[in-house]
Amino acid sequence: MNRFFNLLLFFTCFIAFSQPQSPSEFLPNYGKQVTYYHQVEAYFEQLVQNSDWIKHQKYGETTQERSLNAYYISTPDNLKNLEEIRKNHLYEIGLYPTKSNAKSKTIVWLSFNVHGNEIGAIESALSVAYELVNPNNKDTKKWLEDIVVILDPCLNPDGFSRYANWLRDVSGKKTHPGVSDREHMEPWPGGRQNHYVYDLNRDWAWQTQLETQLRMDLYHQWMPMVHADVHEMGYNEPYFFPPAAEPYHEQIAPFQRDFHKKIGEITSKKFDKEGWMYYSSERFDLFYPSYGDTYPCYNGAVGMTYEQGGIGAGRAVLLKNGEVLTLQDRIDHHTKAILTVVELANVQKDVLSKEFRAYFKDNRTKPKGKYQTYIVKNNPKIQELSVLLNRNRIESAFADETKKMSGYHYQSNKEKSFIIEPNDLIIKVDQPRSVLTQVLFEPHHKLTDSLSYDITAWSLPLAYGVESFAVKGNLPVKTKTKLNVIPTSKIANAYAYYIPWNNRSSARVLSLLHQENIKVRSARKEVYFGDLKIERGGLIVTKGDNSKVQNFEETIQNLIQEKYDYVALESGFASNGGDLGGENYPLLKAPKVLVLGGSGVSNIDFGQVWFFMDQVIEYPMSTVEIQHFNRVNLAEYNTLILPEGWYGFSENQKKNIDDFISKGGKVIAIGGAVGQFEDRPGYHLTKFATEEEKAEAQKYIEEQELLDRFLDFEGSERRSISGFIPGAIIENLIDASHPLTFGLGEKYFSLKTTDSNFKLLKGAQNVIYIPKNYQSFGFIGNKLKKSIEETVSFAVDYHGSGKVIYMIDNPLFRGFWENGNLLFSNALFLVE
Template sequence: MKKIFFSFCILLSALFNVQAQVQSPAEFLPTYGKQITYYHQVENYFNQLTEKSTLIKQQKYGVTAEQRDLNVFFISTPENLENLEQIRNNNLAAIGLSKNGNQMIGDKLIVWLSFNVHGNEFAGTESAMTVAYELVNPKNAETKKWLENTIVILDPCINPDGYSRYGNWLREISGKKTHPGLSDREHMEQWPGGRFNHYLFDLNRDWAWQTQMESQQRVALYNQWMPQVHTDVHEQGYDSPYFFPPSAEPIHEYIEKYQKDFHNVLGTNISKKFDAQNWLYNTSERFDLFYPSYGDTYPAYNGAVGMTIEQGGIGAGRAVTMSNGNIVTIQDRIDHHATTVLTVVESAASQADVLLKGFRGFMNNSRKTVKGSYKMYVMKNNPKLIQLAELLKKNNIEYSYADANVKASGYNYSTKKEKGFTIETNDLIVKVDQQKAVFTQVLFEPNQKLNDSLSYDITAWALPLAYGVEGYALKNSVGLKTKESIEMIEKVAPQKVYAFHIPWNNRISARVLSVLHQNNIKVRSSMGKAVFGDVSIEPGGLLVTKGDNPKVVDFEKTVSDLIKTKTDYNYITSGFSSNAKDVGGENFNLLKAPKVLLLSGKGVSSTEFGAAWYYMQETIEYPVSVVEVNNFNRISFYDYNTLILADGEYEFTEDQQKKLTEWVRNGGKVIAMNGALSIFEGKEGYALNPYASEEDKLNAEKEKDSLALDERFLDYQETERRDISRSIPGAIIENVLNKTHPLSFGLGEKYFSLKTDDRTYSLLKDALNVAYIPKDYKSYGFIGNGIKKKLSNTVSFAVDNKGKGTVIYMVDNPLFRGFWENGNLLFSNALFLVN
């Protein structure tokens, strides 16, 4: 017995010695708190913690586009870490998402901490090391008490590629001394900056849509754990006081009292710590809880208490002088963040019972007590449902397909009216009666209640309109037979095919066309409906004929292999049409393979460039040459036939403008979006003009002058809210389509555009107004009163034919954040079908 006791003492002593060897970030990293830490050094520090402490465990959950590891670290007591899988299953079982629960382990609170979603907000990752250290530090007895009933999941860097881009730049331009003066180059980050990921997407806007691989891998893990608390650690402009909860309005009506109550608890607890240090802070002023794809709202709509915390630091470099004369350093930023995050863990641990009860009530009661107006959503069968189903699957939202025909009545998203319709076999069905009831309603509810117009982001995202499908919201759940999936019948091409038909109806169509072009397969596109026996080819439908491709070996097998991902492809055995649209006639245009140039660099919006780049690289996997704007004069334009101009402020010289115009007139195609339209606006030879006539222009100028005179007498403190009345932060707007033009093919009866700024152009003269906002348009989301009337009879997408070439004007960006699925198809039309 004495030997056993002696051995136990030796083991305990050895364990204490190992724990005692855990080094703080300052002990491990020679420049910690003085210079940004390289990402590999961050990984080395966490490796040290996991090797020397029994309180922390690593899990690699993915990689970035640039092949950097994505990691989370579980921090708790050794006993809790040994039982992680059972604790996870217990948590899911308590909300009906697992059948493997075992309450013998007991209830544990799960707190998830996310750092550095924006790469240049680097004090997040720096502070993550201090937070992790204090949680495992054997000398910190207080944190050990918190971990008895709490599992901390710590993600030290959500965006390693952006963090590394910024960090490498800052290290390269740093001298031995800090330079707090604002004119020093370390306060002037170069394009595109480190905020975004590899493809320059803002990962903090991508939680729900999961267009990016980092988001997909992280949210998959998140949904395997479903924490009760999620903290999203950010930085803001360096001159801003610290922000912590409570959040600002608008707060979505589905966010419950227990979530708001804990925000107030945090506000009280964190403010005490800040008051003791005389640190400045604010709450409830700027960061709201509405748009569903943030790192605070996505968790909130999934039952957690989600929150954003913000330290002043963007543009600060290593040290910067604020307007009050104080210098904020990296160490200051670390201290503020670490204090706040540790207080979140402390507060959560002390309120574990309240948080667990609130979380479980949120998830379990929501399916019984529907928060919104509707209990069921029906999406009519459409090839675009493939992408919508993928989105639902990523978010663990249950769905099925109708396996029978049933009469029903529901709110039609397109007409905004109640309408009788028939639910038919293969329509997609989403019922609110599921564990993810609240998040389902947030994504599908037609009209989100906005209790304050001063929102931080877009205010509408109705999925049927984003995906371009006919959708209905039903107040009552209709009983009908359903199935889990749609059966796909594998096609076998006959021995002799005259032509393959690829319907033009979703992003897969565009990707298949991309593959065909890259394999030098000639393709035709239908300008109108053509009928060949039992095969109907709609406008935009692609034809690959044997006659156009005589050199293709084993035509049938080669082509069917290239297009097999488009499961609804078909074939015809004769070019003779029953409605006088023969394959060799004028109805079928031979498509020209695009040779694409995309401009980047200073003046170009990083995120909008990124959206175009991502579309080319990942959505359709088509080659694109990216050239910096400052190398414009070195471009051999006649090596290309297509130029993409993302949103931005382009400052072309007169000679450059002439060069561009000459190239267009000789057959070039320009796709210009948002701010890039200023290159052509009011310029000789182009149709783009904000006003239909001189009279309209004069009236607009008079109205502007009159408003300026009236504002002389208005209250200064309401300036921001008055500006909101003239803005449109992000709303869905109905557009009428010219369905005979290739730019509109495959989009449906109408196109609903996501409009994110107040830029407007009257219907153009001497150009084709392919998509325009009608007089009595329908809309979703907030539109300021000052702009609402001005949108009537304005163009959203137009085509200006110049000589042999074309300029496609896109007033709105159809590729915005990569999630507007019908926009992906519209852009594909511009790229491939508009010659």
């Protein structure tokens, strides 16, 4: 009898031990202290080891070599049949060729902690996962019979680890709810962004960052029906859940809107029962295509944002209403809301399945957009455009015939006749990702409300600076899958090499040549060598300049092979325009770059410069934080980059920068950084070039103030946007002879995201500026629209032997403005 009792006790203990543990059982400080990332991974590992309702997939590593993890949660039978479920799901929407035997399942994707310092998100991921696999939770077990949940607990491990490690460092035994405690004052650059200080939540469509690229590869393998993006906002905010605010993009489908409404209704009842504060429909619209809610929407899913008050809250914080918000509170709110997503997906599974399949079918056959075919003229910049399309799984091909057509011309914003030629890029709406294609290419997007949370224009042809057309019909044109690229013939005895300056590859090649100490020249005028036309900005590498380079031809060809369109020249004698030894080909000086960072510099804008230098063109730079600026010997550098920021330089620091410039240094000042030179002796940056312009602007302000006396309070927020520009594309004229504009095209379309503006400068070169009656795309407040006519966007101001390049607009904004990447390369390498 004793043996039987002992055996029974052993099996009872074994079963108890093999049950998945709750977060608080596994982590003693759960809900009281931030969890380290390795502890998060360990917790999920014990779930996987102790439950057959969850399966792990590592889908990549971050820049700092942390694992990116996805967890599939469903019934054991579903998990055993996971690959067949995936294939069948894709088959039903036209993305897989054959049907499998698996039954259709609702695919729900839950994303947590894209912003690293929003720790309530990742902490709640543990609780959500546990409740889904908890053998005692009969509700979730029922839901999972027809649902596969894909749970990503942390989209941004590097940012989260940066924040979590800091919070652990400054935390004591007691919490410090007082808002002035250092626990609530995160140091620069903060943990919100990833390694390169990029905002991953705005990178879904552009996929500039490694984490996004890896995640989107898995996302497109699954194409979920529902996607919840879990965030935090300022800690005095309550809780936000859908429905989203207007503007909704016109491509948002009725069933997506309906699910938003239903999730709001069911979640509100649960929060009402608990007495928790919340709101919906007031912020977080569905318009800009690169968020974790909009991007899934444009891929057929119901995309949703969830926001809990918590940024800067640390472990506990005192709110304005006198309540203390704890980390456990944040976990509880998110857990309740996100489990409700899975619950409603189960209730709505039949509707979701039907509407999801219809979404892909109907948008192919009856697209909502104005145009059904987009034509991008052959240009070296379409290399990068093709990369973007491939990452988004947007189908494209290259024309294989010549055809006369007429259609909408992006650059002139009007109908125009044109000729389709071989190697032009053709993108048709008749494809599975029809909606996403239209959203990214449509020139004009209808705004149902001008109070938008983000930029309101992003048309890819303008972002990439490539001449493009849109045609209303499904254009019948013969196509091919690859460009016809004629490889450059190698010659045994080259006099020089010509590398066209026309895309980011040009800048990468120049970066490499400089790092290998190869002397490079740049063409300042158009020159012909027989039938070969050398464009402005074209790089010239001559044997005469590099006599010490061994095996010249082989060495140079290896360095420039990324540029398939380079040409070997057998002679420096030009047909017209100037021989290679003439004054039209100045030697380029290799930049020695210093970038300022630290408190006072916008962390995101610093990150955009850092990423561009380190990843886009792979060129070395030094970084110093402002508090250490006095220790820097500027004589060791020839290029100083000031990202967007609020610098507050001392007079002595300003003098050091003045001396650096006057002795030949170059400063690239971006956005708010240009203010360091405004109205200062020796520089020409001023708001108004004449007293008349200043007086006219002041008169307008005074007239408006008189009219505003009669306005009511209620409409004040909406009226305030009349002088606001959240992000619009604006036509700029360019000085095509200036090195700052080489390779950009006939015009430059700038993405303007602030109301900062300066009338055309006196005494400086207004290289790129907004003309009168300019074209624009997206929302611009009516008070601002007229006032930015004849204002400068990019200028060069000379001071002594050096110069300042004023970048009123940020050409590196989020890294996706490809023509901006080239413009910045011009400023860095070509403006001497």
